[in-house]
Amino acid sequence: MTERSTHLQLGSCDYPEHVPADRWATYARQQRELGLTFVRLAEFAWSRMEPRPGEYDWAWLDRAVEAYHAEGLRVVMCTPTATPPAWLIRAHPEILPYDAQGRVRDFGSRRHYDFASPVYREHSRRITRAVAERYGQHPAVVGWQTDNEFACHGTGRSYGGASAAAFPEWLRQKYGTLDALNEAWGNVFWSMEYSDWGQIRPPVLTVTEPNPSHILDYYRFSSDLIRDFQAEQVAILRELSPGRFVTHNFMIFESGFDHYEVARGLDFATWDNYPTGMLEFFAPSGTGEDVKTRYARTGHPDLIAFNHDLYRGVLGGRNGLGREGAGTPNGPWVMEQECGPVNWAPYNAQPAPGAVQLWTAQAWAHGADVVSYFRWRAATMAQEVMHSGLLGHDEQPTRGYEEVAALDLGQFPVGPVPARVALLHDYESLWLYDAQPHSASMSYWAQTVAYYSALRSLGVDVDVVSADADLSGYAVVVAPAITLMTPERAQRWADAVQGGTRLVCGPRTAFRTPSGQTWAEGQFGPLSSLVGAHLRQYDSLRPGLEDAVSGGYSARFWAESYRLEGAQATHTYRGGPLDGEPAVIRHGNVTVIGAHSEALIRDVLRGVLEEAGVPTTDLPEGVRLSHRAGVTLVQNWTGQPVEWQGRTLAPVSFEVIAGA
Amino acid sequence: MTERSTHLQLGSCDYPEHVPADRWATYARQQRELGLTFVRLAEFAWSRMEPRPGEYDWAWLDRAVEAYHAEGLRVVMCTPTATPPAWLIRAHPEILPYDAQGRVRDFGSRRHYDFASPVYREHSRRITRAVAERYGQHPAVVGWQTDNEFACHGTGRSYGGASAAAFPEWLRQKYGTLDALNEAWGNVFWSMEYSDWGQIRPPVLTVTEPNPSHILDYYRFSSDLIRDFQAEQVAILRELSPGRFVTHNFMIFESGFDHYEVARGLDFATWDNYPTGMLEFFAPSGTGEDVKTRYARTGHPDLIAFNHDLYRGVLGGRNGLGREGAGTPNGPWVMEQECGPVNWAPYNAQPAPGAVQLWTAQAWAHGADVVSYFRWRAATMAQEVMHSGLLGHDEQPTRGYEEVAALDLGQFPVGPVPARVALLHDYESLWLYDAQPHSASMSYWAQTVAYYSALRSLGVDVDVVSADADLSGYAVVVAPAITLMTPERAQRWADAVQGGTRLVCGPRTAFRTPSGQTWAEGQFGPLSSLVGAHLRQYDSLRPGLEDAVSGGYSARFWAESYRLEGAQATHTYRGGPLDGEPAVIRHGNVTVIGAHSEALIRDVLRGVLEEAGVPTTDLPEGVRLSHRAGVTLVQNWTGQPVEWQGRTLAPVSFEVIAGA
Amino acid sequence: MTERSTHLQLGSCDYPEHVPADRWATYARQQRELGLTFVRLAEFAWSRMEPRPGEYDWAWLDRAVEAYHAEGLRVVMCTPTATPPAWLIRAHPEILPYDAQGRVRDFGSRRHYDFASPVYREHSRRITRAVAERYGQHPAVVGWQTDNEFACHGTGRSYGGASAAAFPEWLRQKYGTLDALNEAWGNVFWSMEYSDWGQIRPPVLTVTEPNPSHILDYYRFSSDLIRDFQAEQVAILRELSPGRFVTHNFMIFESGFDHYEVARGLDFATWDNYPTGMLEFFAPSGTGEDVKTRYARTGHPDLIAFNHDLYRGVLGGRNGLGREGAGTPNGPWVMEQECGPVNWAPYNAQPAPGAVQLWTAQAWAHGADVVSYFRWRAATMAQEVMHSGLLGHDEQPTRGYEEVAALDLGQFPVGPVPARVALLHDYESLWLYDAQPHSASMSYWAQTVAYYSALRSLGVDVDVVSADADLSGYAVVVAPAITLMTPERAQRWADAVQGGTRLVCGPRTAFRTPSGQTWAEGQFGPLSSLVGAHLRQYDSLRPGLEDAVSGGYSARFWAESYRLEGAQATHTYRGGPLDGEPAVIRHGNVTVIGAHSEALIRDVLRGVLEEAGVPTTDLPEGVRLSHRAGVTLVQNWTGQPVEWQGRTLAPVSFEVIAGA
């Protein structure tokens, strides 16, 4: 149903229910005139679809869909389950989730449901079926978005109620016996052993921190709930809306569930890209205020690109293609693209002139087939009145609109992203790492982004892929923070190295067992023979305390050293408690960097990339290169002109140049 | 009953129940000897008035009142409802309020009641009647204070219990139909539409922020409860204590209710003036640590003066006179005046030598007829032992006492404050602004005080008046942050401008509708034709990010630009996303300042004041002028001598000079 | 049973239940070979001792004890009551404590019980009896540790449940009548008077701060619960394990109970010494980030030494000897000694090379007879996987192990610590001080440590003793922050001064009555005639605001002045609100320092010490002297070599030199 296109396409998120019906035809015409070809509808419209229990009202939505259809716009329809209406919640308050303080979270905003609630599951299926029956085969409808931004606002887990009730049975299914569970969690530690499944509760309001293995399984359990919740919707949509795509709009740096699990079964992933709010609100721990100020009007290129590369690969396809092949709007998309200030960060700056175009071009270069702006017109009511749109409150075009109007889409051909480097990512490692970071300045995202950013500063394209992905064919694989290691994962990595891939690991790699304990033989557990070393010491560094490393480097926040068993040290610590011990080690094609130093990471990666024949370029601060479909996108993210390879790059701008 | 005086009078807050009965006569005599003529009594004495349910004990209070009467002191009696006793609370725990985390707030300090509690309302009327019957016509009693510091400690709203139960009915009275409510709140936004009044709860513990319209109505509802609670007491006092004044002691920068509503029905307003604690604890967001340190021993003159000017005008009279005319202790008062360190701020410095006299003089110059020090003797028990008094714990005179003793009251004639400039204030705007500040460094108070302080630095007297006040006769009206605009308000402003008044508005003026949405035609809604412009862009600026403005100015924290429709730009932005767009606009006698820059605000105001024939003076840092009854109070709030117009002003001092 | 030793002995904390049984014999042998002679066992092993209600399993522990016994190790056995198992908690959820937010604290970590719970008390006695019957007379068992780290994680008080239920009766026992209680608490203040015992609740969730007298009695009540809880265990252990010592492992700077009360009945005290985590996590308010960075790898010598000196004296013996006399492992011990990074601070640095030896030597010099390292092998599971041990996760010796192996214990003879100076400490003063600190930068610990550190920087040995201790024989007694004064205490101090002791007091001394009010005659209440002065003014100083003192000093955070009544001023304030008033006063052999200035405190103390004939030395930053048994331990806590008295002290090192 969706026509193929040879270049990037655009859309917007529109909410006909928020404006008088007489605006619909006008908006649809304006969207077409602006060059938009997609529109997302009905995301939060449950109370209008079903104003009272079982009483559906489709008339308004029929008219709205027709209005867009009449202008040739292709509609992405939504299941409205992110916003169950008041009548449902007040009739079934047991749907409400619990927060991490053990309090019931009330109706009055959005996402006020527990994924485990049997009642809510039933209503989710019912409303999905109803909307799918109505619009599943409508000629304007080309695809579906499930719910909205799973886990946003800390809703990935509910710490009581339905989730608490369901947890023991999930554990029983997993472990079979309490002995197995007690052993896996190490519950003997503080006499935390259970003698009845019903004794087990969510890891909340404990006197001091809960057992990290308890946390890990609660996160897995909660993630499975989201996966199953969505799978029920997807099954209904597949049945009632054949030939349409089904996707979800994922969040920035969201850690509330295992995205690899939840994305499975979708056609492609989309995500919601708010570069300025991302830097202000979602930036990894340790991001300096100076960086936040310098990039306040554009966001940081690597934070944004990381999410693009993550969601391009979240379904596992090598270059992120969905089920219908290249050249179709089949993914990934940016489902919601900032086109002016957001409203939800502590500060919400106006984007720089050119930023909306730069973001759009970057999205394309990192694999997006469609970029859909949020939102068509700024809302005049409720929680998001301070958020911008392509039209202002007064329906006047904003600067964002003007930048979109000036875009030449023909310069953005669709096609593969030619990454020869993979960066490994793993939600279970993220959960364990952040449950016990051991250094207030470190986190999984901080460590992962440091390696990603080093690669990007060298002009390298990166696939972010699952730590369990097939790695064959990659010249270099980087594992910044894969702290949980399974024997299978270790074997897969060893196979890749055996096949000629070069592997670079960050600190804390393979520190943990699958149940969240440490390997009894110590880091690197089952990866030890590949690495040719064991952990010797780790050092958690407060700001101001650093560990010097040979070659003039200095580790901040984290440093670890190794006992060599075959590997060789390429860098050693100088002075301090790790004096003379290995900081970076090499064992054949495997390198481990134990010292957290951005300069060191970059230099080691440059060396490995050069060995592997992956070309690198030393890019100036704020300049980035991305490649797609045989062309190169050169980007200047700074507010100043930059001289680069004989060109002058204008502030906040891009150029598409031939050749990769 | 209250004799008229031609000059300022003094009093103190005394608690005979806190000391042995043998001290009462001594204290009364000492107070008379110090020159005090008023004493406030029995503020928190419920458990002594009624030790057990229905069992009154007046003997002690009779004796105490007689002791003060014998020395000629005039008594302000209190309704003791800020402190319901344990027997009442434990018998009726449903009186207890809920905090914003949904928790019941327990007995054990003060203000532990929900204004909506029917049981508490009944007991409030009962104890008011009992105390009024006993003392309403006592010759020593000249007036009444209701309760104490409404809304202090976040008690302006209860988020559960009785308030939660009463809210739906208040809404039903206001809206009539749920359709009207859903429309007014924009509940369609996230399917927040209600289909039954009983579904509606306080805006608390929602998953993410609640609807600002929901917040706005909850704040209005809560404010109405306080208004009605007090009105019941006032009616009883009017009945049983004829000829006496009734007032309330309001708080510093309190936003817990609409003071214009609650003050109505009182004879005049009083407030509790703690300059050092105010700066440390209540200063608007964005007040620098350097300012807090520089004025740590005096408080900031403009923060204090703002509250004086606010409460002088809160009853609506042009120069704050109460019902009995000028020259009487009829208001406003300072009911509690700091005379030494407070105990409730993070730091509680000793006032500078001279500060108590300076505060007293300033209070007079801004309209106070009576200044009553808190408290006579420092408490030797319970929560406020660290708070100072005119006497120390040991009954020795403190520095505050000595400064009061040295005051020459004859230099402080009562009479009108001759303000020709009005600054507009509005609690609904405050609530909406702070519900969605959009910039962590901005707030309603910060923006309002910035304009107020600019006026004061120019030597200008200011009436702070309701945004709906009669503005006729003012040369200049300043509306720093009136973000909620009604058609009636817009018309009133237009009438004033038509009548020759000059109007200066700050950013975000007229951004919101009465229900808290934004105007569909955009800012300035119904004020647009008066302003001759619409909003173009707003820019929320993190510290370190600024927007340059022509003339060498630089906007911090907030900048907005306009699309001209008749107005002309007097200043434009230079560079950045607002480049070339209007920053300050002028349309006839109306000026709008979109850029938050203290220097720009001051310079624009100076120009408008000069046009309007209001004289201005460029005062040095920390020097202020205030005028009353034909004389001028020159104040030096700094710790250094200041040369000014040929005089040397001693550190922390004042001079009263003839002429206004 | 415990053989006497002439020098320091070592041990470790081991958890056989955490590792396979086949490791036990190996570990025991390794411990013996390392020179350890003690091992602490079974601290948290309840779920293994009693896997199901009433079903005991001793087989594993029998085997473990035998394994250690076979190698000649002496066992300290534990009552496992810090970790009640799940079956007990789920059967009796009323055991669970409440936090200071009024929430039930759940099972899933440790210390999840309310000391007041009758059910838990019964089970505590039962399991204590069971384990004591099994091991009380085992030849390997030489002593007992009760529970673990009372009050850790804020568990010293429960704010609901069983504690709330028991509080009124405790009050009734104490006060007899409600009139007495209301009077003692000053409840008239805000009508907080009670008319029924049942009306009284814990001081929690009050609208604003609770009455400090209410807090004080709740803390006393809670402390009594801990005392009684432990006393029940001690009685059983005395009965069933004759000839063995009983101790408890106390916490760093713990304020959750009165340690003098709880320690009574033990043979000696032990404590858990984590120098790096102490500095990062437990350092008193006001400790600079620069100090935390400078000493990140050693901890601060004075914070550590203070705890040594505190616990050496907590049983009241003059030099901390237990019941069996000097030369035995009879106390004090360090029960848990850091030997590598901890896991529970925001940052957890590796100790400097030499730090483990330095800590061990310091512990000995401050009176420890035994130092027991935590833990033998790093845990591979659960909450503390990031914590170090003498062996790593991989059973490899750590740097800590290597430092222990290299220790020459013969250089550490046991014997008395020859302190001629006592520093007074009082938990009730601590509670009152911190309930109303009046300055965000001050606290009881900060003030106390400032005086302690000044003494230590002068090379002086200090006994930390109860404010009610027998002071006879001390040359100088320092009372840094004894704000609660009883007539008996005042008399005891006067007697000491009469006997020739010199007394130096800090600010706020004798400000409060035993019930937490202020003295009606003002500070110094019953101590006034001894001091020869009364308080005049106190000044709470924000950072950046200082009060100059004659002699070139400057007070930070706090300054108070006096009205002389016999005393003489040795230093006066210069400028500011205290200008010309006394800052330091002297009355015979009593000195009071009102200004908080580290330099002033040190200089005044130096003068008094010299007068008293106590020799002083001006030590360089980071150098410390300690004396024991006739020898001197010279310590360099800095990372650089230090020249001192003709020696070069290596970085992070010590020397034992002959002579005291």
Ligand SMILES: [Zn+2]
């Ligand atoms: Zn969204």
Ligand SMILES: [Zn+2]
């Ligand atoms: Zn008050």
Ligand SMILES: [Zn+2]
């Ligand atoms: Zn421990």
